[in-house]
Amino acid sequence: TKESGSRGGFDEKINAAKALGINIYVIKRPVEEKGLSVEEAFCKITGxxxxxxxxxxxxxxxxxxxxxxxxxxxxVKRAIEEADAIFGAPRLLQGINKKSHAVYRAADIIPVIRKEKIKNAVVLFSGDSGFYSGARSFKEAADSEDDIRIKILPGISSFSYMASSLGESYEDTVLTSIHGSDEDKDIQGLIEKIRYHKKVFVLLGSDEDVRKIGTSLVKEDLKCSLFIGIDLSYENERIIELTAKQAADFRDPGVLCLFVINKEVKKRELFCGLNDEDFLRHAGHTIPMTKECIRHESIRRLGLKEGDVVFDIGGGTGSVAIEIAKQDPSLKVFTIEQKKEAVDLIRINRERLGAFNLTVLEGEATEVMKDLKDPDAVFIGGSSGKLDEMISDLSSRGKNIRVVINAILPKTMESVFKIARKYNTADLKCTKIEVTDTLDPLGDRREEKRNPVTIFSFTLGAPTAGKMPVSSDENEDETSKNVSLKPRIMVAAPGSGSGKTIFTCALIRILKDRGRMPAAFKCGPDYIDPMFHEKVLDSESENLDLFFSSENEVRRLVLNASGKCAVIEGVMGIYDGMNVKDEAGSCYKIASCTSSPIVLTVKARGCGRTLISQIMGVLADDKDKLIKAIVLNEMSAGFYEKFKPELDKRLKAEGYNVKVAGFIPVCAEADLKSRHLGLMLPDEIEELNNRIDKMCETVKKNVDIDLIEGIMEDHAEITVKDACVRSADPGDIKDSPGALTLAVARDEAFCFYYKENLRMFEERGVKIRYFSPLSDEDIPKEADGFILGGGYPELHLKTLSGSDKTKKSILSAIENGMPSLAECGGFMYLNESISDKDGKKYPMVGAVKGKCSYTGHLLRFGYLMCKNGDGMQGLKGHEFHYYESDDNGEDISIVKPDGSDERKAMHAGDDHLWGFPHFYYGSKPEFVDEFIEKMRIYHEKGMTKQA
Known part of the structure; x- marks a missing residue:
């Protein structure tokens, strides 16, 4: 026990120990005195x-x-005596006869404490530690330090000291402070508090504050007594009473505070809004003003609460900001306006209408906002084309912010719809208001129609780029949800050429025949395998790629796919991904993030017992225990009968709960030849469906499909974070007026398109119209932009060269400024010519002054990322081509995923992006938004008819 003295019951402890016949050890502090240290006591008791x-x-x-x-x-005195060191402002350290440091901010104190290894410190603050004290900010800073414990001791506050000296109670006193930097001093806000309250206590910074308060009270004609406390508690303490007029001339360098007693307290008027006529307007009305009907509804939708911080962006005349400020003096309102004449006008209106809790800031909103504290509500009346940048800033602040946006132009409305999709604004409301004023109502009653205004309102939370609104349960945590996901399975293998694609197609066909209606997916960037899936399913197949997309986005794609179950085809080897260090970007990583069980297809041809070692090696790296079944490909029935028991025995011996689901014998009739990008195009393979039917018969005969279905059912739930689950009904966000049209080249020559890329345009209200260069079709006349995707133009050179109508319409559209994208084969088509393997040249569109030729080898392969470019930085894609152009372009810097191997590539301008890379737009949704904006500009210029 410690030596606690008679008040601590020390004698009773000694007697109790004697009565029980046990030893008692007394720990004293400091150690040098008689007694034991904690360490010594521990040693005596335990040895x-x-x-x-x-x-x-x-x-x-x-x-x-x-x-x-x-x-x-x-x-507090006891704490000072027992401390190893004292910290505080120089004035507070006077008379302290201990080691002290004249600093009082956490950022300065904590490094000293650590450097000098101080274990017990006291930081001194004047007055009460809980009243306008630096103790709060110090504690907030120290809370992030795991080894620091904070204790707060109160002090006698200056307001209680002064009230007692005056014989006044202070339970009905408004407490406030204007101590600090000039920009923090809200003199007019203080005057409003004095106006409506009998007693107000104020901490002051200097005698200049007294003069400002006195001057304002005289101006407002408020009858008050002002008691100035000077150097309270010291020997030279004084408390003097002044009138407002005397206070206006007060001078004294002491430590000051103020106690105001209002003799004529005003009753606060109920504020019901301002009329348009209350505001001064600029000559010629060149500075816009939000009219009162729109203003009142917009403010109502902000859902203001007492003490809120509110931004008004694009202040104009200040009508919205001033009316917000007049709602309640506790609101802290900031209006941001970049035009100087508008800023001057807002300040005049602020003074006229008494909106003294409004701060007027001049400058570009996206810059000014960075230096302001986080808002609770934001009104945006003008964005100067930087709406997305503003919302991005607000969203990054990590709190829920109520946002109201007024839009007149379709362009602005479209921008808001984009934001609604991008930032997960599930509570988006959109109301169009048309106001008609009746002029001279007692005369001829002429009507004046105003421009219709659309009011958007939503709550902005954390961003989930590119997502549709969530469908949420109010009882669930909206940042992390367990969602029911369709049964699913991944088909993976130790390496390429193991039969993943043909087995996947057979499995899809068999499940479809069983009524399961599977959705199909392909891991990685490959275009061709999903086309095989579509040929089997008669529905779309999606790519899943963890370089292009986040884990959450991959889960969202699986979650929202049609079908009653999902079959995911892996890529390359099961653990092959971005590098050899780990499985990042591999199909195994996709299985892990979607919690998908894996059936491992292993090519058995050319192997015997070594196959067991190969399988065991793959299983050894299965850290999430996702591999549930094995299918042995290209194995004879006879060898399977001998091999399976040995494999089962090894699996059991090493504790793997993995089933051998069956084998697939060599089936020449089901062989799928490969070339170029892995496999031939589906329509180029003779009797594809017949081949798959043959494989289905073989698989059903030799593979336990019931086992695989059972494995799929055992994994039917995943966690979706950030509430990114897309609404089942894309119509939750209505298309904006004036829908645009995107022309997409689609035929056997141009067929490489990511479904998500085109869907992103459709979700944003853009209509897709297809045209065929092989059929010599013009770009659709209503098109506002066009895309030439990748494919195999080199297989159709003669036909494409003779498609004069298509070539002419494409060239005309480009010359007229129609926005355009061209990737790989589409870029080759834009060149002056493409040569076949024998070197014969075929003339093409000629928009690029280059010639494409066959190199005979894989020229470029792998993932890439844009390092620069308007709206393109961070856009991800991949390359895979055997052809080269002698004019590849040098407008964009491209790097590998790790930032290495930087090179110049592509042709880029305000209205075009052409080159060999294939891009995945979901990696940078802003790229689609900006391309659509270019389409809209083209549309509004009426260029469609010219094209």
Whole structure:
């Protein structure tokens, strides 16, 4: 026990120990005095040397009252006596006869404490540590330090000291402070508090504050008594009473505070809004003003609460900001306007209408906002084309912010719809208001129609780029959800050429025949395998790629796919991904993030017992235990009968809960020849469906499909974070007026398109129209932009060369400024010519002054990322081509995923992007948004008819 003295019951402890016949060890502090240290006591009791953890750092934040020693509490004095070091402002350290440091901010104190290994520190604050004290910010800073414990000791506050000296109670006193930098001083807000309250106590920074308050009180004709406290608690303490007029001339360098007693308290008027006529307008009305009907509804939708911080962006005349400020003096309103004449006008209207809690800031909103504290509500009346940048800033602040946007132009409305999709604004409301004023109502009653205004309102939370609104349960955590996901399976293999694609197609066909209606997916960037899936399913197949998409986005794609179950085809080897260090980007990583069980297809041809070692090696790296079944490909029935028992025995011996689901014998009739990008195009393979039917018969005969279906059913739930689940009904966000049209080249020559890329356009209200260069079709006349995708133009050179109508319409569209994208084969088509393998040249569109030729080898292969470019930085894609152009372009810097191998590539301009890379637009949704904006500009210029 510690030596606690008679008040601590020390004698009773000694007697109790004697009565029980046990030893008692007394620990004293400091150790030098008679008694035992904690360590010594531990050794005597246990016979062992203790291993005590570092007790950490103890910091006491102590209020010392107005300043003189007589107002310091006993508890604070005791803390000072027991501390290893004292910190505080120089004035507070006077008379301290201990080691001290004249600093008081956490950022300055904590490094000193660590450097000098101080274990017990006291930081002194004047007055009460809980009243306009630095103790709060100190504690907030220290809370992030794991080894620091904070204790706060109160002090006698200056307001209680002064009220007692005046014989006044203070339970009905408004407490406030204007101590600090000039920009933090809200003199007019203080005057409003004095106007409506009998007693107000104020901490002051200097005698200049007294003069400003006195001047304002005289101006407002408020009858008050002002009691100035000077150097309270010190020997030279004074409390003097002044009138407002006397206060306007007051001068004294002491430490000051103010107690105001209002003799004529005003009743607060109920504010019901301002009329348009209340505001001064600029000559010629060149500065816009939000009209009162729109203004009142917009403010109502902000859902303001007492003490809210509110931004008004694009202030104009200040009508919205001023009316917000007039709602309640506790609101802190900031209006941001970049035009100087508008800023001057807002300030005039602020003074005229008494909106003294409004701060007017001049400058570009996206820059000014960075220096302001986080808002609770934001009104945007003008964005200067930077709406997405503003919302991005607000969204990054990590809190829910209520946003109201007024839009007149379709362009602005479209931008808001984009934001609604991008930032997961499930509570988006959109109301169009048309106002008609009746002029001279007692005369001829002429009507004046105003421009219709669409009011958007939503709550902005954390961004989930590219997502549709969530469908959420109000009882669930909206940042993380367990969602029911369709049964699913991944088909993977130790390497390429193991039969993944043909087995996947057979499995899809068999499940479809069983009524399961599977959705299909392909891991990685490959276009061709999903085309095989579509040929089997008669529905779309999706790519899943963890370089292009986040894990959450991959889960969202699986979650939202049609079908009652999902079959995911892997890529390359099961653990092959972005590098050899780990499985990042591999199909195994996709299985892990979607919690998908894996059936491993292993090519058995050319192997015997070594196959077991190969399988065991793959299983050894299955850290999430996702591999549930094995299918042995290209194995004879006879060898399977001998091999399976040995494999089962090894699996059981090593503790793997993995089933051997069956085997697939060599089936020449089901062979799928490969070339170029892995496999031939589906329509180029003779009797594809017949081949797959043959494989289905073989698989059903030799593979336990019931086992695989059972494995699929065992994994039917995943966690979706950030509430990114897309609504089942894309119509939750209505298309904006004036839908645009995107022309997409689609035929056997141009067939490489990611489904998500085109869907992103459709979700944003863009209509897709297809045309065929092989059929010599013009770009659709209503098109506002066009895409030439990749494919195999080199297989159709003669036909494409003779498609004069198509070539002419494409060239005309480009010359007229129609926005365009061309990737790989589409880019080759834009060149002057493409040569076949024998070197014969075929003339093409000629928009690019280059010639394409066959190199005979794979020229470029792998993932890439744009390092620069308007709206393109961070856009991800991949390359895979055997052809080269002698004019590849040098407008965009491209790097590998790790930032290496930087090179110049592509032709890029305000209205086009052409080159060999294939891009996945979901990696940079803003790219689609900006391309659509270019389409809209083209549309509004009426260029469609010219094209």
């Amino acid at each position: 062992k040397k203790p291993e005590f953890k570092d007790a950490g750092i103890n910091i006491i934040l102590a209020g010392i009252g107005p300043g003189a020693e007589k107002t310091v509490t006993k508890e």
